[in-house]
């Protein structure tokens with residue numbers, strides 16, 4: 001039985017004796033299982049050691065040291081303790097719809113497509129399709145080239161846990177760019193009514209040229225600025241700048 005999700009409440013207390021200080025705490029948990037059930041747990045720790053626990057499946061307290069065993073045996077005879085635990089279990093149960101229907105609702109992934117250059121590969125380019133922050137874990141990420149699914153030159157990571165019930169996955173497609181070819185990443189997930197396509201939009205040539213012209217303009221501006229600065233210095237000090245390069249060997 002897999003523990004699916006839990007809500008836990010921590011009750012901390014500090015116990016003092018004359019010579020030593022103990023730190024103890026009680027952990028109170030509703031453990032929701034994959035079978036849409038719940039276990040109510042109480043755990044008593046003293047100085048980080050588990051001393052005793054209550055598990056609603058057993059319906060009694062268990063002690064883990066000789067002294068605690070005596071205490072839990074006593075506690076198991078007290079009707080009030082068990083009644084209180086039973087009431088807390090019912091409280092946990094009343095949250096089953098919330099936990100299973102609201103909290104475990106599928107969460108749609110955020111998908112990003114990016115191009116990376118790979119040096120040591122048969123293909124010069126690689127597309128990475130990353131799906132972030134989805135739930136549940138089951139997902140399918142695939143690649144379409146001109147509308148047809150391809151599995152060659154495709155690698156993928158596992159579904160990686162984010163540690164907060166959400167997952168991420170990264171799929172890679174190595175390829176040689178072909179002009180006019182349409183490449184898409186397809187995501188299938190419980191949060192989506194139908195498979196979702198994310199098309200790769202290559203930076204078109206005109207766009208790239210614009211960048212080139214832009215940076216060339218910037219360089220030219222910088223050149224004029226520096227030349228201007230040199231002339232300004234030359235004129236204001238009345239000295240010429242002599243380059244100090246070492247003599248060339250012939």
Ligand SMILES: *[C@@H]1O[C@H](CO)[C@@H](O)[C@H](O)[C@H]1NC(C)=O
Nearest residue numbers: 003031039041055056057058
């Ligand atoms: C509670 O007790 C049951 C029965 O012994 C056991 O299967 C289960 O793992 C226990 N749960 C926890 C969270 O310790």
Ligand SMILES: *[C@@H]1O[C@H](CO)[C@@H](O)[C@H](O)[C@H]1NC(C)=O
Nearest residue numbers: 058059060061062063072076
């Ligand atoms: C707790 O309950 C289980 C099952 O009902 C029983 O086997 C076990 O001996 C009990 N433990 C204590 C400490 O009473």
